[in-house]
Amino acid sequence: xxxxxxxxxxxxxxxxxxxxxxxxxxxxxxxxxxxxxxxxxxxxxxxxxxxxxxxxxxxxxxxxxxxxxxxxxxxxxxxxxxxxxxxxxxxxxxxxxxxxxxxxxxxxxxxxxxxxxxxxxxxxxxxxxxxxxxxxxxxxxxxxxxxxxxxxxxxxxxxxxxxxxxxxxxxxxxxxxxxxxxxxxxxxxxxxxxxxxxxxxxxxxxxxxxxxxxxxxxxxxxxxxxxxxxxxxxxxxxxxxxxxxxxxxxxxxxxxxxxxxxxxxxxxxxxxxxxxxxxxxxxxxxxxxxxxxxxxxxxxxxxxxxxxxxxxxxxxxxxxxxxxxxxxxxxxxxxxxxxxxxxxxxxxxxxxxxxxxxx
Amino acid sequence: xxxxxxxxxxxxxxxxxxxxxxxxxxxxxxxxxxxxxxxxxxxxxxxxxxxxxxxxxxxxxxxxxxxxxxxxxxxxxxxxxxxxxxxxxxxxxxxxxxxxxxxxxxxxxxxxxxxxxxxxxxxxxxxxxxxxxxxxxxxxxxxxxxxxxxxxxxxxxxxxxxxxxxxxxxxxxxxxxxxxxxxxxxxxxxxxxxxxxxxxxxxxxxxxxxxxxxxxxxxxxxxxxxxxxxxxxxxxxxxxxxxxxxxxxxxxxxxxxxxxxxxxxxxxxxxxxxxxxxxxxxxxxxxxxxxxxxxxxxxxxxxxxxxxxxxxxxxxxxxxxxxxxxxx
Numbered sequence: 001x002x003x004x005x006x007x008x009x010x011x012x013x014x015x016x017x018x019x020x021x022x023x024x025x026x027x028x029x030x031x032x033x034x035x036x037x038x039x040x041x042x043x044x045x046x047x048x049x050x051x052x053x054x055x056x057x058x059x060x061x062x063x064x065x066x067x068x069x070x071x072x073x074x075x076x077x078x079x080x081x082x083x084x085x086x087x088x089x090x091x092x093x094x095x096x097x098x099x100x101x102x103x104x105x106x107x108x109x110x111x112x113x114x115x116x117x118x119x120x121x122x123x124x125x126x127x128x129x130x131x132x133x134x135x136x137x138x139x140x141x142x143x144x145x146x147x148x149x150x151x152x153x154x155x156x157x158x159x160x161x162x163x164x165x166x167x168x169x170x171x172x173x174x175x176x177x178x179x180x181x182x183x184x185x186x187x188x189x190x191x192x193x194x195x196x197x198x199x200x201x202x203x204x205x206x207x208x209x210x211x212x213x214x215x216x217x218x219x220x221x222x223x224x225x226x227x228x229x230x231x232x233x234x235x236x237x238x239x240x241x242x243x244x245x246x247x248x249x250x251x252x253x254x255x256x257x258x259x260x261x262x263x264x265x266x267x268x269x270x271x272x273x274x275x276x277x278x279x280x281x282x283x284x285x286x287x288x289x290x291x292x293x294x295x296x297x298x299x300x301x302x303x304x305x306x307x308x309x310x311x312x313x314x315x316x317x318x319x320x321x322x323x324x325x326x327x328x329x330x331x332x333x334x335x336x337x338x339x340x341x342x343x344x345x346x347x348x349x350x351x352x353x354x355x356x357x358x359x
Numbered sequence: 360x361x362x363x364x365x366x367x368x369x370x371x372x373x374x375x376x377x378x379x380x381x382x383x384x385x386x387x388x389x390x391x392x393x394x395x396x397x398x399x400x401x402x403x404x405x406x407x408x409x410x411x412x413x414x415x416x417x418x419x420x421x422x423x424x425x426x427x428x429x430x431x432x433x434x435x436x437x438x439x440x441x442x443x444x445x446x447x448x449x450x451x452x453x454x455x456x457x458x459x460x461x462x463x464x465x466x467x468x469x470x471x472x473x474x475x476x477x478x479x480x481x482x483x484x485x486x487x488x489x490x491x492x493x494x495x496x497x498x499x500x501x502x503x504x505x506x507x508x509x510x511x512x513x514x515x516x517x518x519x520x521x522x523x524x525x526x527x528x529x530x531x532x533x534x535x536x537x538x539x540x541x542x543x544x545x546x547x548x549x550x551x552x553x554x555x556x557x558x559x560x561x562x563x564x565x566x567x568x569x570x571x572x573x574x575x576x577x578x579x580x581x582x583x584x585x586x587x588x589x590x591x592x593x594x595x596x597x598x599x600x601x602x603x604x605x606x607x608x609x610x611x612x613x614x615x616x617x618x619x620x621x622x623x624x625x626x627x628x629x630x631x632x633x634x635x636x637x638x639x640x641x642x643x644x645x646x647x648x649x650x651x652x653x654x655x656x657x658x659x660x661x662x663x664x665x666x667x668x669x670x671x672x673x674x675x676x677x678x679x680x681x682x683x684x685x686x687x
Contacts (some may be wrong), residue, residue, distance in 0.1 A: 081559055103563075111561025122556035126574045140486075183560070193559075232554035 008056035008092075009191060009223040010063075010080055011033070014030040015053045015089035017247075019077055020046030023087050035248055049075040049248035053089075062217060062239030064269075065249075066231055072247035073227045074119075077195050080225060081114045082106055093191070097336055111136045115184030115222075119196035121176045129155065129179050130164040136187045147186075153185040155179075157216060174205035181213065186218065192217075192224040201227060210236060232268055234264040235279065244269050276348055282316055283309030285347035286329045286337030301335060304328045309336060313347055322346055371399065390518035401524045404470075408523040412466035420451060420458045427630050427635065433659035435642020438593065450631040453624050457606075461628050464605035468591045468636070470517065471530040473649035475587045477536050480580070483542020493543060500536040508533060508597045516601050526603030530594045545579025546572050581644030588640055592633045606632070 001189060010018060018026050018040070026044035029035050030051075037048050051074045057063040078084040079091055081259040082098050090097050093113065098106065115136075123132050131138075133154050137147035137355045155164050158178040170175055177197060184192055197213075218225060230232050234241045235255040242252040242265075251263035260277050262268035286309070305319040305327050316339060319327055326340040339347075379448050414685030415423070424447050432440035451458045486493040511532060519525040532535030549572050559573045573580075612618075656662060 006565070083555060083559055107561040107563055109561075110559055114559075115557040118556055118559075119550060120552045122552040124553055124557070124571060124575075135557070135570075139557075139560065139562045139566050142627075227521070 007058045009059050009094055010225060011092040012053050012055050012076075013090045015050055015079055015091060016087045016342055017072070017079065018046050019049055019086045020044060021116040022046055036231060047079060048072075048247050050079070050086075053244075053247075053249050055242055055249060055252055057223055057225055059223055060221040061239045064225055064226045064234035064235055064241045066228055066234040066241055066245055067244030068229055070142050071244045073244050073249075074192055074195055074227075076244070077193050077227050080191075080193055080266060081110050081116065093182075108140070112187055113142045113189050114122070114191045114193060115187065115189040116193040117177070117180045117195065117197040118198050119207070121168070121173075121180045121185075121200075123176055123179055128165050128167055129160065129171070129182075132179055133164075133166065133182045133186045135183060141186075150181070150188070151186050154182040157185070158182045158212060162256040174201055174209060177201060177209060178212070181209075181216075181279050185216070185222070190223060192222045194226045196227050196229065197285060198233065198262045206233075212238070223228070231274060235274065244272065256281065256284070260284055277314040277317070278312050278315050278348055281309060282307050282311050282313075282327070282329045282339060284339075285313070286339045287343060288337050289328075289335050292338040299338075303329050306330050307339070313344065317348070387513050387517050390514050393522070394518060394582070397519055401519050404524045405522060408466060408527060409468045411469055412463050412523075415462040415466050416459055424448070424451070427639075429660050431635070431639050431642070433661055434639050436658070437640055438640045442638060445599075446631045446635050447562065450628055453628055453631075457624060459630050460604070460609060460625075461492045461632055464592075464595050464607060464629070464632060467526055467530065467595065467603060467605060468588065468632075470523075471527045471534060471591045471594075472584065472588055473601060474527065474532055475535045475538055475591075478531070478668065479538035479583070479587070480542055483539045483580070483583075484546060484573075486539060486543040487546035487572075496539070500539060503532050508594065512597070512601060518549055521602040523603055525601050526598035530557075530591050530603070532595050534587045534590035537590065538580075538583040541583030541586065542576065542580050545576030545583075548579065549575045550675045578644050581640065584638075585637060585640040589633060589634045592629060592636070595629060 014302060016027055016030075018030070019276055022044050023046055026035075026040050026046040026048075029044065030040055030048065035043065040046050040048050040135065048282060051072075053076055055063070065073045065076065075084060079086050080093070082091070083102075086099065090099055092098070093109065101109065124135070127135070130148060130151055134147040134151040137150060152164065155161065158181050159173060160178050160182065163171065163175065168179065171179065177200075180197065187241075196212075198209050201209065210233065226234070226237055228237075232238055233259075240254055241253065241258050241262075243250045243258065245266055248353055251258060251267050253261070256279050257305040258267065259271045259276060268324075303323075307316055307327050307329050309320060309329050309331060316327055320341060326338050327344070328335050329337045329339060420427070427447060428440050429445045431443040450461055453563070482496070486496050508529060510671065512529060515525045515528050521529060553572060553575070554567060557567045561618070595603070595605060596610050597607075599605065599607035599611045604630040606625045610622050613621035613625060656665065
């Protein structure tokens with residue numbers, strides 16, 4: 001990851017957040033004696049919100065933080081635009097330490113660089129959709145004409161044309177969150193912070209909004225930090241996922257990493273119910289040609305279906321149905337490995353790692 | 360030390376005299392000795408109250424009645440306008456000089472409410488922002504609301520003298536607390552996630568106050584204004600003891616002469632005035648949603664006039680029409 005360090009748009013460096021009157025003492029105790037969440041609460045009457053979180057989000061990447069309620073993910077995201085001050089650690093936005101910024105610079109950063117979407121929508125009920133969307137430009141003192149033009153563009157991109165003079169409570173929940181999204185992108189910020197934006201919506205609307213968001217995000221290439229409690233959503237949307245538990249980032253990796261190599265039982269529990277068909281690739285479950293031939297003797301691979309290492313289990317399944325033979329995985333015509341029917345079944349079930357040995 | 364012999368443990372309070380009443384009487388002396396400083400300020404305020412009074416009385420009653428009905432229609436709708444119209448007609452019919460007296464009382468109430476608003480709103484905002492200040496303010500407000508008016512009547516008169524200004528001051532002391540309380544309550548009651556969103560989009564504390572908190576707290580603040588108006592009216596009889604004219608004075612004089620008829624006329628006048636002011640100020644306090652999200656200029660007589668004078672779209676306010684244009 002060292003290669004991308006210059007590219008990191010958001011960088012969190014050992015961020016701690018402890019809530020309570022004696023936060024500093026509690027922090028020392030936790031760092032030196034490694035107190036648990038409960039011990040800290042009992043001894044110092046402090047709540048550990050975030051525990052030593054370090055991660056980077058690269059330019060244009062969608063980084064999902066997934067965790068259950070109370071895991072500290074909403075607390076963590078509020079550090080990125082300094083709505084919450086960290087107890088220890090530093091947050092860098094494009095290389096600038098935002099904890100050293102003046103209030104004035106910070107306000108400029110929030111209005112121009114960072115857009116935020118909230119789970120509760122948090123639209124201003126006394127303002128029309130247009131006035132809500134134009135808010136961040138209004139506080140920067142942009143002219144009415146300019147900010148309305150930008151706001152109308154944002155409203156158009158979330159497909160809410162014609163609703164701009166309505167008030168938020170005249171809109172449905174899904175439409176309100178579209179307004180929230182439009183408000184976040186109206187000032188064309190380079191960073192989007194999404195705090196469980198779709199959690200409060202019903203499944204169908206959630207799906208629709210995810211699609212809208214992904215289409216927008218593909219088009220606009222914004223660096224996005226996306227909070228969710230829904231692993232399906234994280235896998236659907238995220239380029240990389242961080243799993244958070246009790247304030248700790250337990251594992252950071254691509255969706256495939258997380259699903260195939262869960263770091264601990266907690267993560268494994270989470271991913272148990274996730275379908276591997278689309279996530280796991282042939283390269284992950286294949287048995288190297290050498291070990292296959294050692295086991296079965298030289299194989300005649302003519303007539304075997306061929307696949308690319310990047311292809312998903314879903315594709316392999318389709319190939320496998322049509323034939324009795326195992327599938328050979330090739331790169332540039334050179335055989336790399338073999339996927340037997342057993343290995344394929346085991347891969348779908350989720351035991352990708354022990355394919356070779358067990359077969 | 361001498362007290363010790365006569366000190367009775369079962370009844371300790373009768374044998375201890377700290378002389379609080381005497382030292383508190385010093386307030387009166389202080390007030391008298393500082394009168395000269397107060398006089399110029401008093402003069403300005405007095406002229407202001409008199410100016411409001413004379414202008415209200417200068418308007419012919421019929422015109423004034425129509426004006427008040429129109430204001431009620433604008434602020435609270437046609438039904439309230441009818442109630443206000445009927446109530447004001449009754450007020451005028453109570454006795455030949457009831458209308459003029461009511462206008463004088465209205466002038467005092469307006470002056471008191473305006474001053475209350477100017478003092479109360481900033482104090483309420485401060486109380487909402489600062490817990491310590493709110494805690495310190497609360498006993499003061501409790502005192503202002505519960506202490507009998509007669510207690511501060513004397514020091515105020517000693518300091519300012521009798522007349523309109525001390526009437527207004529006495530009224531303010533009693534009528535100010537609900538406005539401060541409800542302003543603070545309204546601002547504290549603003550949805551914190553909306554305030555957080557405003558912060559996340561770069562609003563300064565000042566912008567958050569004026570663009571988010573005050574607009575959202577407006578219904579509560581106007582409920583405070585309504586309460587302040589009602590409490591001001593309830594003070595007019597007491598204020599008339601320090602030579603404030605108007606309906607209250609009628610009641611006071613009738614009481615002195617045991618003239619029940621005149622007292623009823625004055626009392627009913629105050630009640631009718633209260634009903635009128637209550638309905639109008641409550642109408643202003645309605646939230647946007649209750650009004651169906653129409654702007655104030657879209658309803659009532661102004662809306663009617665606008666619709667008649669220009670070919671306006673009924674549902675879209677002029678501002679929205681203007682802002683909707685940059686659509687591309």
